[in-house]
Amino acid sequence: MAKRERVVRMSVEQPLWRALTAYRLLTMVYAVLLFASAYRDFDRPWVAAGYLGALAVWTLATHRRVANAASCTKRFLCADLTVALAGILLTPVADTHARIAAGGPTLPSIWTAGSVLAFAIKGGWRWAGFASTFVAAANIVIHGGQPTRDTLHNVLLVWVASIAIGYVVEVARASEATLARALEIEAATRERERLARDIHDGVLQVLAMVQRRGTELGGEAAELGRMAGDQEVALRTLVSSGLVPTSRISRDESLGALVDAYEVEDPGADEGELDLRSLLAPHAGSRVSFAEPGTPVPLPAPAAKELAAAVGAALDNVRKHAGDGARAWILVEDWGDEVIVTVRDDGPGIPAGRLDQAEGEGRMGVALSIRGRLRDLGGSAELVSVPGQGTEVELKVPRGRTQ
Numbered sequence: 001m002a003k004r005e006r007v008v009r010m011s012v013e014q015p016l017w018r019a020l021t022a023y024r025l026l027t028m029v030y031a032v033l034l035f036a037s038a039y040r041d042f043d044r045p046w047v048a049a050g051y052l053g054a055l056a057v058w059t060l061a062t063h064r065r066v067a068n069a070a071s072c073t074k075r076f077l078c079a080d081l082t083v084a085l086a087g088i089l090l091t092p093v094a095d096t097h098a099r100i101a102a103g104g105p106t107l108p109s110i111w112t113a114g115s116v117l118a119f120a121i122k123g124g125w126r127w128a129g130f131a132s133t134f135v136a137a138a139n140i141v142i143h144g145g146q147p148t149r150d151t152l153h154n155v156l157l158v159w160v161a162s163i164a165i166g167y168v169v170e171v172a173r174a175s176e177a178t179l180a181r182a183l184e185i186e187a188a189t190r191e192r193e194r195l196a197r198d199i200h201d202g203v204l205q206v207l208a209m210v211q212r213r214g215t216e217l218g219g220e221a222a223e224l225g226r227m228a229g230d231q232e233v234a235l236r237t238l239v240s241s242g243l244v245p246t247s248r249i250s251r252d253e254s255l256g257a258l259v260d261a262y263e264v265e266d267p268g269a270d271e272g273e274l275d276l277r278s279l280l281a282p283h284a285g286s287r288v289s290f291a292e293p294g295t296p297v298p299l300p301a302p303a304a305k306e307l308a309a310a311v312g313a314a315l316d317n318v319r320k321h322a323g324d325g326a327r328a329w330i331l332v333e334d335w336g337d338e339v340i341v342t343v344r345d346d347g348p349g350i351p352a353g354r355l356d357q358a359e360g361e362g363r364m365g366v367a368l369s370i371r372g373r374l375r376d377l378g379g380s381a382e383l384v385s386v387p388g389q390g391t392e393v394e395l396k397v398p399r400g401r402t403q
Helices: 014-041 045-061 074-094 097-101 111-123 125-142 149-201 203-217 220-241 276-283 301-321 354-360 365-376
Strands: 247-250 261-264 273-275 288-291 298-300 328-334 338-345 380-386 390-398
Touching (some): 045 074, 074 111, 203 220, 276 301
Parallel strands (some): 288 328
Antiparallel strands (some): 247 261, 273 298, 328 338, 338 390
16 A cells, blocks of 8 residues: 655644633733732722623633634634723722822733733734734823833833734744645655656656667657657656646657647636746657756746747747757756746757748748747847757846736
């Protein structure tokens, strides 16, 4: 039975939610004990007792709501912050002015920080700054606009700490996503290597044998061997790079095609970006070598398709004019601000003046299929041909003008 790769994803923020759950319970108990130890000093202890009773019920009832990000919704966060702000604003009603002026604790005390931290873990540093600003404003209001130094220190501490934690959570999420992607790529690579071994031990060896025996036998068998060789190269490209998309292959035998015709299934519309490598990889074959960077070459979808079509037109010219025995090479270079694709062949080259003559005769292959496409993309197409030494077409597309 084949072994399947399993990617285990670890959540870096789940421990933070568990810690927040424990923090809310402990700080709720702390606020109740703090009131119990000094209830005789309150002007209206029954107001404080009523609020703290409601706070305890709220904390216990919403215990599961802060267990994970999914259940901790925006509506719950707003309600939770409202409970904290209500406790701060009720403090002057329940406590004496002297205790408040001396920097005494508010009714919810440090439980308030739990509401702010929930915003930080859920939405990052911007949400944390939003919630802590309301808490700071409420603390300033109960001091009549003249908070004590200790109150300012506490408010500033909550504000800075919550924003810092929110920022750390955002970085952790990005790191988690990067790690998960790396693990998926690693698992896919191992699976591709396993398939490559199986294919190499079976299919590739059979295709190589058919090519070798067909060449030895000659005649129709030689053509069958050549086709097997083409498919061997294409299959090797598929298992080694994983760039070749699902396609249907057809061959125009009447033209002695150098390049198979690939009908690529393109599920995307002309939006977003495409990896240029995946559009050019299907051209690789026994007489077409494909060299690409090790990282994706993203271009806007319309630009990528037009550039790939220009490369296909260049290869069509090789097939039609360079002869059945000609070889071609495709080189993709990503320079950041521009993408360069070079198509070179070892054919007889183009005689001087031949392109101008073809254009005058109304044959616009190079002028429209290649140069016209690149001109529409804001790029350029340069063709260099030396009789007897082949032809080279250099296609340049600037990234800034392909939107």
